[in-house]
Amino acid sequence: MVAIPTLLVVLSLVFLLVRVAPGDPATAVLGQQASREAIENLRTKMGLDKSLWQQYVEYLSGLLRGDLGKSLISRKPIGGQVAYALPFTLELTITGVLLGSILGVPLGILTAVHRNTIVDYLGRILSLAGLSIPAFYLGILLMLLFSIQLNLLPTVGGGQQRNVLDLLYHLVLPGLTLGLIMTAYVTRMTRSSILNILRQDYVSTARSKGLKERAVIYRHVLKNAMVPILSVLGVYSIVLIGSSVMTEIVFSRPGLGKLMVMAMKQRDYLALQSLLTIYAALVLVINLMTDLSYGIIDPRVRYD
Amino acid sequence: MGENRKIWRTFRKNKIAVAGLVLTLIIGLIALLAPMISPYSPVKQDVLNQYDTPGGKHFFGTDNYGRDILSRIIWASRISLLVGFFSVLFGMVVGSIAGVVAGYVGGWGEGVLMRIVDIGLSFPTLVLGLVIMAVLGSGLDKLVIAIGVAMAPRFARIAHGPTLSIREESYIEAAKAIGASPVRILGRHVVPNILGEIIVMATLWVATAIRIEANLSFIGLGVSPPTPSWGNMVRAGVNHLIMAPWLSLLPGAAILITVLSFNMIGDGVRDITDPKLQS
Numbered sequence: 335m336v337a338i339p340t341l342l343v344v345l346s347l348v349f350l351l352v353r354v355a356p357g358d359p360a361t362a363v364l365g366q367q368a369s370r371e372a373i374e375n376l377r378t379k380m381g382l383d384k385s386l387w388q389q390y391v392e393y394l395s396g397l398l399r400g401d402l403g404k405s406l407i408s409r410k411p412i413g414g415q416v417a418y419a420l421p422f423t424l425e426l427t428i429t430g431v432l433l434g435s436i437l438g439v440p441l442g443i444l445t446a447v448h449r450n451t452i453v454d455y456l457g458r459i460l461s462l463a464g465l466s467i468p469a470f471y472l473g474i475l476l477m478l479l480f481s482i483q484l485n486l487l488p489t490v491g492g493g494q495q496r497n498v499l500d501l502l503y504h505l506v507l508p509g510l511t512l513g514l515i516m517t518a519y520v521t522r523m524t525r526s527s528i529l530n531i532l533r534q535d536y537v538s539t540a541r542s543k544g545l546k547e548r549a550v551i552y553r554h555v556l557k558n559a560m561v562p563i564l565s566v567l568g569v570y571s572i573v574l575i576g577s578s579v580m581t582e583i584v585f586s587r588p589g590l591g592k593l594m595v596m597a598m599k600q601r602d603y604l605a606l607q608s609l610l611t612i613y614a615a616l617v618l619v620i621n622l623m624t625d626l627s628y629g630i631i632d633p634r635v636r637y638d
Numbered sequence: 639m640g641e642n643r644k645i646w647r648t649f650r651k652n653k654i655a656v657a658g659l660v661l662t663l664i665i666g667l668i669a670l671l672a673p674m675i676s677p678y679s680p681v682k683q684d685v686l687n688q689y690d691t692p693g694g695k696h697f698f699g700t701d702n703y704g705r706d707i708l709s710r711i712i713w714a715s716r717i718s719l720l721v722g723f724f725s726v727l728f729g730m731v732v733g734s735i736a737g738v739v740a741g742y743v744g745g746w747g748e749g750v751l752m753r754i755v756d757i758g759l760s761f762p763t764l765v766l767g768l769v770i771m772a773v774l775g776s777g778l779d780k781l782v783i784a785i786g787v788a789m790a791p792r793f794a795r796i797a798h799g800p801t802l803s804i805r806e807e808s809y810i811e812a813a814k815a816i817g818a819s820p821v822r823i824l825g826r827h828v829v830p831n832i833l834g835e836i837i838v839m840a841t842l843w844v845a846t847a848i849r850i851e852a853n854l855s856f857i858g859l860g861v862s863p864p865t866p867s868w869g870n871m872v873r874a875g876v877n878h879l880i881m882a883p884w885l886s887l888l889p890g891a892a893i894l895i896t897v898l899s900f901n902m903i904g905d906g907v908r909d910i911t912d913p914k915l916q917s
Contacts, residue, residue: 344757351773458654462905466897468849470856471872471890478883576762580853584876595857598772610769617760 344614345397349390352607358382359406359603380406380604393607402608407600412608415593420612423589425501427578429509431571434516439563441517442524447551449529457521464518469577473511473584480507490586508585515577519570520563527562531555561628568624572617648910655906661899669715678706680713681864689882699884701874707884710866711892717867718896721781722848728786729847730840733793738828740794741801742820752798758791767850771859781860785847796839800832841907845900852893868893 360376361368377383381392396403402412445457481489487507494500531537532555540550579591586592590609597605649655668675677697684704692699698708736755740748758766766788774780804810804827813823854860855869863870868889875885 340753340757343753347754347757351769354773455654458905462654462901463894463898466845466849466901467894468852468856468869468890468897470853471886471893474872474876474879474886474890478879478887482880482883572760573762576764579765579768580856583857595768598768598859606769606772613761613765621760 341614341618344618345394345611346390348607348610348614349393352603352610353386353389359601363407397611402611403604405597405605406602407605412605415605416590416608416612419588419590419593422587423578423582423591425505426508426512426581426587426589427571427574429505430512430516430574430578431567433509433513434520434570434574435567437513437517438520439524441521442563443528443551443556445521446525446528446532457525461518461521461525464515465522467515469511469515469580470584472514473508473581476507476511477584491588504585504587508581508587511581511584512574512577516570516574519573520567523566523570524559524563527559527566528555530562531558534558564627565624568620568627571620575613575616645910649906652906652909654902655904655909658899658902658905661895662903665715665896665899666719668712669719672712672716676706676709676712678709680710680866681705689878691882692884692888698888699882701882701885702878707871707888710871711868711889714866714868714871714889715892715896717778717861717865718848718851718893721778721785721851722844722900725782725785725847725851726789726840726843728782729789729843730793730836732786733790733795734797734829734832734836736790737794737797738801738824738832741798742805742824742828744805751794755791755794755798758788759795763788763792763846764850764853767854768857768859771854776859776862778861781851781854784854785850788850789843789847792843793836793839796835797832800835801828804828804831835911838907838911841900842904845897845904848900849893849897852897 358373358377360373360380360382364372364376374383381389384392393403400413402416404410405412405415441457441461445454445461448454477489480487488504489507491504537550537554540554541547545553578589579594581587582589582591583595590612594606594609594613596602597609682705684700687696687700687704688702690696690700690704692707696706696708698706698711700706701710736751740751763785767784770784770787771780774784810823810827813827818826851860851867852869852872855867856873858870858873860869861867863874871889872886872893875882875887875889878885
């Protein structure tokens with residue numbers, strides 16, 4: 335259970351980082367022209383007049399009770415905003431990871447098996463392009479094509495919350511944006527881990543005993559390639575969280591990333607602190623899941 | 639020299655990497671010669687020529703203020719390359735020093751530092767950069783610091799491991815015995831041993847740094863207008879996507895081509911570091 339001390343360090347860092355940020359939140363809310371008393375009053379209301387320790391203890395004890403605090407700007411509980419936004423972000427990232435795995439693994443196998451042919455070169459250039467393109471630009475390209483030229487899909491918004499079809503309709507383009515980027519990462523990783531395994535002795539053994547190439551790939555290569563592929567899937571899921579922030583902004587999806595950037599721009603430090611906490615938790619969960627999945631795929635790695 | 643030639647030969651065999659190197663050199667030249675080759679001023683407004691379509695007098699068209707897009711793209715290449723280069727340099731220096739010192743000194747200081755590094759590693763670099771940028775405020779120098787700090791944990795990790803094993807070598811023992819100071823030991827014996835790996839890592843991260851700069855500028859946390867950066871140009875164009883799609887498309891393409899060129903070089907560099915994967 336290394337996750338808990340790690341989480342505590344993350345929380346403390348987030349807390350400190352947000353506190354050292356320049357600019358007074360109360361002044362940010364009221365504007366430069368506000369009177370001194372008004373600012374002092376608001377600071378008291380926000381709890382900013384308390385000592386750092388007091389604020390820290392309140393922050394942690396609040397978290398333990400599942401209380402993320404109130405937004406400095408809207409004065410509404412942040413927990414509610416997060417509860418609304420989280421599903422939009424999860425839908426998006428899960429779609430991205432799934433699409434990336436479904437497209438990326440076969441593409442990676444294809445490029446590795448047809449190494450140094452035109453298929454390989456095309457696949458490599460495309461996947462390099464995929465990991466070079468910023469998510470916001472890919473989003474704009476897809477938007478121009480599917481929404482503006484073909485008029486098939488909506489440009490912005492996340493869809494109505496209770497209408498599944500509408501949600502899916504609004505998920506297509508952002509999901510595709512993230513999915514294509516993830517495909518690039520997965521293709522590259524799959525290619526190199528398969529190339530790596532194709533060089534192993536047991537592959538030569540399998541070939542020399544007359545096994546068909548297809549059987550060699552499926553039975554010996556793929557199975558052993560799964561561990562590195564899976565671990566990288568975890569790492570890239572985290573990279574994808576970064577891209578999801580940008581995708582949400584381009585498509586104006588009401589997700590966590592959009593909330594976070596809004597909180598930054600409004601200098602809403604409490605909201606920012608809570609959102610980063612959620613991100614940290616998300617990252618830790620993904621790491622934990624990746625670790626656990628090794629044990630399932632590779633019996634040599636068992637966690638007790 | 640023989641070693642260098644071998645490295646170059648490995649690199650040259652990767653056609654993608656060579657193409658990337660050529661493209662990068664061209665982009666570098668464009669940035670260098672910006673004042674000479676840009677046809678117009680990047681910031682001068684021209685109300686009579688708003689939304690000129692590409693082609694004609696303004697080869698890449700003009701924006702809503704009548705500014706020449708081609709000139710803006712050319713000038714903005716300087717921002718991207720400067721931020722890309724210096725932020726990686728900054729992250730490399732800060733991260734490597736942290737990693738080397740932690741590895742050499744050991745003890746609880748090492749524990750705390752490497753724990754922080756682990757946490758830094760577990761976050762997406764973009765999100766880290768975003769947060770640091772929000773704390774620092776906008777500006778070119780802050781971009782360099784924010785992206786550099788966001789990358790520093792990766793360099794710390796790379797520098798830390800080898801330092802641990804070098805620490806136990808007998809020549810370090812010998813250096814200590816003759817009374818060499820820790821700074822001298824680190825500078826003369828540890829750093830030269832890990833420098834190669836760190837520089838390789840740095841070349842791979844320039845592409846990411848440029849992409850993060852574009853992202854931050856796109857959000858509005860990077861270089862502020864009217865100074866053109868590719869990211870803030872794409873952002874400004876988004877509002878005119880239907881009427882004038884080139885405002886976003888062209889600077890976005892510049893980002894893509896530049897990041898791709900650096901990544902193509904990275905492809906060849908990877909071949910050198912991992913000879914097993916050579917194409």
